[in-house]
Amino acid sequence: MSDAPVRLAVIIGSVRExxxxxxVANWFAGEAKQxxxxxxxxxxxxxxxxxxxxxxxxATPAPETVEAVGKVTPRLEKADAFVVVTPxxxxxxxxxxxxxxxxxxxxxxxxxxxxxxYGGLSGGLRAVEHLRVVFAEVHAITIRDxxxxxxxxxxxxxxxxxxxxxxxxxxxxxxxxxxxxWARALREARTxxxxxx
Numbered sequence: 001m002s003d004a005p006v007r008l009a010v011i012i013g014s015v016r017e018x019x020x021x022x023x024v025a026n027w028f029a030g031e032a033k034q035x036x037x038x039x040x041x042x043x044x045x046x047x048x049x050x051x052x053x054x055x056x057x058x059a060t061p062a063p064e065t066v067e068a069v070g071k072v073t074p075r076l077e078k079a080d081a082f083v084v085v086t087p088x089x090x091x092x093x094x095x096x097x098x099x100x101x102x103x104x105x106x107x108x109x110x111x112x113x114x115x116x117x118y119g120g121l122s123g124g125l126r127a128v129e130h131l132r133v134v135f136a137e138v139h140a141i142t143i144r145d146x147x148x149x150x151x152x153x154x155x156x157x158x159x160x161x162x163x164x165x166x167x168x169x170x171x172x173x174x175x176x177x178x179x180x181x182w183a184r185a186l187r188e189a190r191t192x193x194x195x196x197x
Contacts, residue, residue, distance in 0.1 A: 002184060002187065002188060005037060005038060005039040006037050006038050006039070006080045006081055006179070006180055006183040006184065006187075007038075007039050007041065007078055007079050007080045007081070008032055008038045008039065008040050008041070008079065008080070008081050008082070008083065008179070008183075009041050009042075009043055009075060009076060009078075009079035009081070009082045009083075010025055010028060010029045010032065010040060010041070010042045010043070010082075010083045010085060011025075011043045011045065011082060011083065011084045011085060011097070011100065012025045012042065012043065012044040012045060012046070012085050013045060013084055013085055013086040013087065013093065013094050013096060013097040014045075014046075014085075014086070014087050014094055014096070015045050015046040015094065015096045016087075016094070019046070019087075020087070020118060020152060020153060021085055021086075021087060021118075022044070023156055023160045024085050024116060024118050024149060024152065024156075025042060025044075025085040025116070026042075026160060027156070027160060027161060027162065027168075028083065028085060028116050028147065028172060029042050031169065031172040031173070031176065032083075032172075032176055035173070035176045035177075035180070037176070037180040038176070038180070041075055041078075041079065043072060043075055043076075045096045045097070045099075045100060046096075048068075048071060048072045048100070049068060050068060050069060050072065050096070050099050050100060050103055051065050051068055051069070051099075051103075052095075052099055054102060054103070069103050072100070072103075072104075073103075073104060073107065076104055076107035076108075077107050079107075079111065080111065080183040080184075080186075080187050081111060081112045081113070081114070081179050081180075081182070081183035082108075082111065082112070082113045082114070082140075083113070083114040083115065083116055083175075083179070084097060084113060084114075084115055084116070084131060085116045085117075085118075086115065086116075086117050086118075086124055086127045086128065086131065087117070087118055087119050087124055087127065088117065088119040088120075088122055088123075088124040088125075088126055088127040089127070091126045091127075092126065092127055092130045093127035093128075093130055093131050094127075097131070098134070101134055101135070101138060104138075105138055106197075108135065108138040108139060108140040109138070109139045109140070109195045109197065110139060110140075110141070110186050110189065110190055110195035111140055111141070111183070111186060112140070112141045112142070112143055112179055112182035112183050112186060113131075113135050113140045113141065113142050113143065114142075114143040114145075114146070114175050114176075114178075114179045115128045115131065115142070115143070115146045115147075116146065116147040116148070116172075116175075117146060117147070117148045117149070118148065118149040118152035119149075119150070119152060120150070120151060120152075121150060121151070122150070123148035123149055123150035123152070124148055124149070124152075125146070125148055128146055128148075139195070139197060141182060141186065143175060143178050143179055143182065144178070145171070145174050145175050145178055146171075146175065147168060147171045147172050147175055148171075149168070155168075
């Protein structure tokens with residue numbers, strides 16, 4: 001398999017005011033950057049500001065829509081792998097994540113997706129389980145192991161680092177190791193033979 005770095009897109013899923021997502025995502029991106037295998041790109045959906053209204057099938061979107069989506073699409077296209085950092089809203093994931101998925105299709109094909117979730121007692125794990133089904137529909141491969149933060153707001157200190165780093169760092173390294181393996185294997189497979197839907 002190729003020794004070229006895995007291009008990893010870390011997606012901050014929450015767009016809510018006062019969100020905790022950037023704290024979790026920045027910690028995880030830091031873990032990924034310490035892992036020799038990855039070249040990291042953090043995509044913040046609050047900055048992407050993707051339109052919530054999708055065009056009719058076969059219709060050409062308005063120029064301003066094309067411009068907004070076009071700021072994200074090449075970054076997804078370039079990525080070999082993804083990690084979605086998601087909270088749990090009402091037992092599921094945020095609408096912003098679904099909007100990102102729905103504006104794209106081929107960019108997800110035959111690529112691995114990992115999850116870092118956070119929340120209250122459930123740690124966002126119900127959001128992750130719902131996302132697995134959605135990503136299967138766009139031909140992505142989801143990684144079994146996750147990183148989750150239960151009662152997340154108490155898990156990080158004022159500098160944005162975990163108060164008890166040992167367990168979450170070990171979980172992150174497990175996820176990153178599996179993600180690296182899948183990303184390299186699938187990149188090589190796509191190079192040998194383009195993935196067909």
